[in-house]
Amino acid sequence: xxTPDSRFRLNEAEIAAKTMDGEAIxxxxxxGIYYSIVEAGELVWRLLIEGRTVEQIAREVVRRYDVxxxxxxxxxxxxxxxxxEERLVLASDHSAPVSGAVSADVERSLYARPQxxxxxDMGDLLALDPPMPSLxxxxxxxxxxxxxxx
Amino acid sequence: MGLPRRRVLFWAQSFWPEIGGVExxxxxxxxxxxxxxxxxxxxxxxxxxxxxDLMTYDGIPIHRLPFLQALSGRDITVFLQAxxxxxxxxxxxxxxxxxxxxxxxxxxxHLQTADVCPAPLLASIxxxxxxxxxxxxxxxxxxxxxxxxxxxxxxxxxxxxxxxAPEIVGRSSVLHNSVTxxxxxxxxxxxxxxxLLCVGRIVRDKGFDLAVTAFASIASRFPNAxxxxxxxxxxxxxxERLATDLGIAKRxxxxxxxxxxxxxxxxxxxxxxxxxxxxxxxxxxxxxEAALMARPVIATRTxxxxxxxxxxxxxxxxxxxxxxxxxxxxxxxxxxxxxxWRMGRxxxxxxxxxxxWDRFVDAHDALYxxxxxxxxxxxx
Numbered sequence: 001x002x003t004p005d006s007r008f009r010l011n012e013a014e015i016a017a018k019t020m021d022g023e024a025i026x027x028x029x030x031x032g033i034y035y036s037i038v039e040a041g042e043l044v045w046r047l048l049i050e051g052r053t054v055e056q057i058a059r060e061v062v063r064r065y066d067v068x069x070x071x072x073x074x075x076x077x078x079x080x081x082x083x084x085e086e087r088l089v090l091a092s093d094h095s096a097p098v099s100g101a102v103s104a105d106v107e108r109s110l111y112a113r114p115q116x117x118x119x120x121d122m123g124d125l126l127a128l129d130p131p132m133p134s135l136x137x138x139x140x141x142x143x144x145x146x147x148x149x150x
Numbered sequence: 151m152g153l154p155r156r157r158v159l160f161w162a163q164s165f166w167p168e169i170g171g172v173e174x175x176x177x178x179x180x181x182x183x184x185x186x187x188x189x190x191x192x193x194x195x196x197x198x199x200x201x202x203d204l205m206t207y208d209g210i211p212i213h214r215l216p217f218l219q220a221l222s223g224r225d226i227t228v229f230l231q232a233x234x235x236x237x238x239x240x241x242x243x244x245x246x247x248x249x250x251x252x253x254x255x256x257x258x259x260h261l262q263t264a265d266v267c268p269a270p271l272l273a274s275i276x277x278x279x280x281x282x283x284x285x286x287x288x289x290x291x292x293x294x295x296x297x298x299x300x301x302x303x304x305x306x307x308x309x310x311x312x313x314x315a316p317e318i319v320g321r322s323s324v325l326h327n328s329v330t331x332x333x334x335x336x337x338x339x340x341x342x343x344x345x346l347l348c349v350g351r352i353v354r355d356k357g358f359d360l361a362v363t364a365f366a367s368i369a370s371r372f373p374n375a376x377x378x379x380x381x382x383x384x385x386x387x388x389x390e391r392l393a394t395d396l397g398i399a400k401r402x403x404x405x406x407x408x409x410x411x412x413x414x415x416x417x418x419x420x421x422x423x424x425x426x427x428x429x430x431x432x433x434x435x436x437x438x439e440a441a442l443m444a445r446p447v448i449a450t451r452t453x454x455x456x457x458x459x460x461x462x463x464x465x466x467x468x469x470x471x472x473x474x475x476x477x478x479x480x481x482x483x484x485x486x487x488x489x490x491w492r493m494g495r496x497x498x499x500x501x502x503x504x505x506x507w508d509r510f511v512d513a514h515d516a517l518y519x520x521x522x523x524x525x526x527x528x529x530x
Binding site: 143 | 227230231253254255258273278283288427
């Protein structure tokens with residue numbers, strides 16, 4: 001259980017992450033596991049990385065989504081536990097708390113429980129079909145009508 | 151005025167002019183289905199060769215994106231750029247069906263852009279799957295769960311997929327591979343100077359070293375026989391050394407790569423074909439090519455090979471890594487021309503019936519039509 005004033009930071013030593021078009025993508029650089037999260041989950045992730053407290057994040061989720069505070073707080077706790085367990089974020093004690101408005105007034109959107117998509121098998125799948133011979137290995141050139149278009 | 155063409159985005163890790171099962175079969179399949187009213191765009195990954203981002207094959211655009219570079223290099227910037235490029239291609243082409251040849255994790259780029267242009271997903275499993283996986287936290291699981299239909303190139307591979315994701319039982323089927331029938335007439339099997347043929351990339355998993363070892367053990371009994379290896383790869387030097395160490399260097403011929411269109415003629419000079427694979431061959435196109443040229447096949451019991459080679463009827467199946475059994479099978483065929491001839495003829499007949507090109511194209515045509523029709527309701 002994380003306290004309302006708990007804050008976190010990206011585990012920069014192991015994780016590369018970017019947020020774009022309402023989706024956050026994270027890659028664990030040491031083991032190749034991919035993660036993605038959208039909608040309310042992306043909002044939680046973004047605010048988390050900004051250094052907002054759990055309480056601030058919950059308030060913002062409730063402001064933007066059609067969800068009860070208790071439900072939002074419970075879902076954020078679950079997601080945070082998962083993010084910590086996956087070592088995507090680390091507890092942050094040092095940086096100064098971020099304050100101020102997160103954004104202007106917005107219309108509330110339909111809420112869906114944040115879902116962290118995990119793809120643990122990227123390495124296994126990369127090894128499934130070893131690359132076939134590269135073209136320099138192949139002595140012939142097929143003539144079948146085609147050419148580069150650019 | 152003809153019917154409007156139905157747009158299919160064909161997804162493969164690699165594609166012409168690169169070589170391999172999906173690559174060679176893919177070009178033939180697309181040309182045949184285009185004649186049935188489908189319009190294609192291909193999305194593939196950049197490989198080692200420096201190919202352009204956009205090529206055309208007989209008018210079909212082939213987009214190459216740095217998928218493997220992004221995934222292998224764990225480069226999030228390249229990843230996001232490739233994802234945006236896929237989204238752009240989808241927006242421009244507006245596919246009514248996404249047909250993914252699943253051999254690797256590049257399908258993640260489709261899943262990441264699935265909402266850009268919603269369309270049914272046909273996932274064709276073309277490779278042996280891991281023994282474990284398919285859970286909620288895996289890409290394989292996500293693909294199997296989200297696919298509108300799953301096909302596998304053999305019953306063995308379909309069983310793998312269904313074991314990993316039992317929920318696909320009602321929306322999955324076997325769609326055996328095929329090849330266009332060669333115009334060449336099968337030649338008689340040469341027994342005065344028998345030629346045993348191995349075809350493929352020379353890597354340990356193909357087991358060509360097992361063929362060399364087995365051949366060496368019976369070479370003195372068949373002094374005119376030769377082992378011919380068509381292909382190349384990182385294990386070639388070791389294989390040449392093995393042949394030298396076993397005293398049969400002059401009896402083993404290394405041809406290097408042979409162009410796919412020349413393979414039937416090469417098969418025609420062989421007495422039979424040996425596929426001693428260690429890995430789980432998803433199907434075994436070489437076995438089918440051999441059968442079409444009326445060549446019996448000796449293969450290992452792995453993956454889809456026992457479905458292509460009917461033991462004792464069209465060839466012989468031996469256990470993996472069993473060089474003694476492999477040597478016995480080679481001896482049996484070398485000393486039984488009548489049996490080899492009969493197996494070769496039976497193999498060709500069976501290949502033309504079970505693995506015919508028309509059946510293959512018809513099955514794709516029907517599946518595409520059905521999925522596009524269902525998709526037009528779901529995604530309208």
